[in-house]
Amino acid sequence: MKGLVRKNVLIVMIAILSISLLSGCAGTRSKESSASKEGKVTVDFWTFWGSETRKPVIEKIINDFNKSQDKIYVKHTYLPYGDIWTKELAAVAAGNPPDVVINDINTVQHRAAKNQNTDLSKYIKDSSFKDRFYPQLWQTVLYKNHPYGVPFNTDERVLYYNKDLFKKAGLDPNKPPQTWDELWSYAKKLDVKENGKYKTIGFYPLWGVGADVWMLNADGTSFFDYEKNKPVVNDQDNIDALNWALKFQNHYGKNTIQQYKAQFGQQQANPFIAGKVAMYTEAATFYTQLRDYGKDINWGITKLPAKTKGSGHTSWGGGFAAEIPKGAKHPKEAWEFIKYLTGKKSQAYWAAKNFDLVANKAGAKAAATSDLLNAKGKKTYKFISEYFNETEITPTPLSAPDYTSIINPEIDKAMAGKKSPEQAMNDAQKAVEKLISNHQ
Amino acid sequence: MMEPPIKTAIHSNQIKKVKRKSSLQRKESLQGYLFIAPWLIGMVFITAGPLLFSFYGSFTNYDITSHMDFIGLKNYIRMFTNDDLFWTSLFNTLYYVVISVPITVVAALLLAVLLNQKVPGMRIFRTIYYLPAILSGVGVYLLWMQLLSPTGLVNTVLDWFGINGPAWLFDPKWTKPALIFMKLWSVGGSMLLYLASLQGVPKSLYEAAEIDGANAFQKFRHVTLPMITPVLFFDLVTSTIGGFQIFQEAYVMSQNGDGGPANSLLFFNLHMWNKAFEVFDMGYAMAMSWILFVIILVLTIINIKLAPRWVHYEGEKNS
The missing domain is CATH 1.10.3720.10 (MetI-like)
Known part of the structure; x- marks a missing residue:
């Protein structure tokens, strides 16, 4: 096993080398053949959507586009999520990248600053183009006010709750908690303890989401103030969020928390789906798991409760954007495809088929009435697409590319009781400032 | 540790013998190199190149696509x-x-x-x-x-x-x-x-x-x-x-x-x-x-x- 790491690295290196060599040959060849044989330009499109559910959806979108074109042919290349971007980078460095790639929306600016993707402003003829998308997503793809990607999909965190358990506990199933305090008091009412062990857990804030989501929820910023361009890790709201989470942890005990945490990793054994947890914060797309495995439970969906009344129900999301890598052979044709991919029709289809939140507002709206969804699906989709207006994206700051790797361990230490939340967040703030000084 | 006494025991008329032996040895060593050639070629062309590159790269701010400027010991200083x-x-x-x-x-x-x-x-x-x-x-x-x-x-x-x-x-x-x-x-x-x-x-x-x-x-x-x-x-x-x-x-x-x-x-x-x-x-x-x-x-x-x-x-x- 000792040589394994080195061997694997070597294999990966050789694989990358041969792939770039092969694609180098293939690239030139296909350029010639596509020009002479079919008279079409081939656009190489890289995604990580290879699963049984996603692959047919993206391939249908591609097929529809290809049918409508007599000049462009899009070829779909699937690469596993784990190495698509490393391979893309290698291909960019080798001067032979794909024409379109799906990449992380939070780091579009980083690639722009590092010369890895293409400024799209020269292709955008229509000044209202940006209005097609949720504004916070469009903001994320800008670098020095120029777009370097087009938002494709996104997500958000919501509160799922079990209506049957609400009834059992004497709570109104149509009145989910609205504030952090209500969450706490509801949770205690929903708890069921038998022989010193929990049979039902009311709520624990850090299953399904990280502490950063609650920090963002509290006041609209988590670790970084984008307007002032400075880290705000040790904000009072952030410390409050940790103290609030600790209150739950002390209530249930670390052992119980860790046991359940391990179970949340497995789909069928998910404790919320099994009816062992009454309220659960998760990505909105958790709907598909409830649809497929949770037929027996009567669930509801609602916004994240506000820290205090009126402080806002801010949620957190991420997402992916379509980009043209630097040095792509057919940027003009690539742009035509991106326009189609992020257009209303494709977006609505993707949204309804995958129950995924899409970046195109009209697409999201259309999906909420799509015949591909059942009644509950439509209602849920309508809710999540509207709630997205209260959802923030937290792009990775240019000056602190790996700041979460510093902050998260400090949060762990606070939750493990090794440091007070205040101490942990102060230390994290200092460490992030140090990181930023390294990058200036 | 037993070698020195043997070496001193070699007489001048035996040197020719030794030389003939060494030509055999040379042949053998050539064969030896031939056998390890695949590894040697791999080492020189596949391993040594990246190795030297990474040594030079460690003194730069290389990020693959945008820059590779010589920054001296800054990486090492930052590390420590x-x-x-x-x-x-x-x-x-x-x-x-x-x-x-x-x-x-x-x-x-x-x-x-x-x-x-x-x-x-x-x-x-x-x-x-x-x-x-x-x-x-x-x-x-x-x-x-x-x-x-x-x-x-x-x-x-x-x-x-x-x-x-x-x-x-x-x-x-x-x-x-x-x-x-x-x-x-x-x-x-x-x-x-x-x-x-x-x-x-x-x-x-x-x-x-x-x-x-x-x-x-x-x-x-x-x-x-x-x-x-x-x-x-x-x-x-x-x-x-x-x-x-x-x-x-x-x-x-x-x-x-x-x-x-x-x-x-x-x-x-x-x-x-x-x-x-x-x-x-x-x-x-x-x-x-x-x-x-x-x-x-x-x-x-x-x-x-x-x-x-x-x-x-x-x-x-x-x-």
């Missing part, structure tokens, strides 16, 4: 003065090496001694204990994540004995012990080496010891152990090197490969990987790799220098 995670990762790695290497070496040896007994069905036992070593990494890690889950099999068994097992992979205090525990399971590879060398110990030595009245422990301590020191030494050196390179386990077994709760599984190579392939700070990552190289080099040299004090090679003139 301005990157807390560097020290965390170094500490974690040293912890792992210091604890896991002795334990796995002793466990492998112990297992080999047990499997060297003459008991019916021994071949089956040997196969069973060797089996984990042939299973591929990631699958094994996923299996162990299940076993080590707070309500997993390991804790269930501990529970039978009234021990309330820890949350292994979720508790920062227990993540590294959990990993070491897991590695113990797959000592089969080095066990095989010990088994082979145990069977190579001449019976006559044991017989002589028995005649002298040695008991089982004395036989092990004064016959077996000295005779297998070369393998012990080899295992120690390779285990140490392998220990410093630990990566996969932490990458697979921590969430998103981020280094586990409170960075307790952030090993040197994992930190380096994150710098290189997560934020593309290649220059810095290259500098880190050279520091790791120096650390391993120094430790290996120390190991080799200390070896003559305890490693016994048969056939060597021994005082």
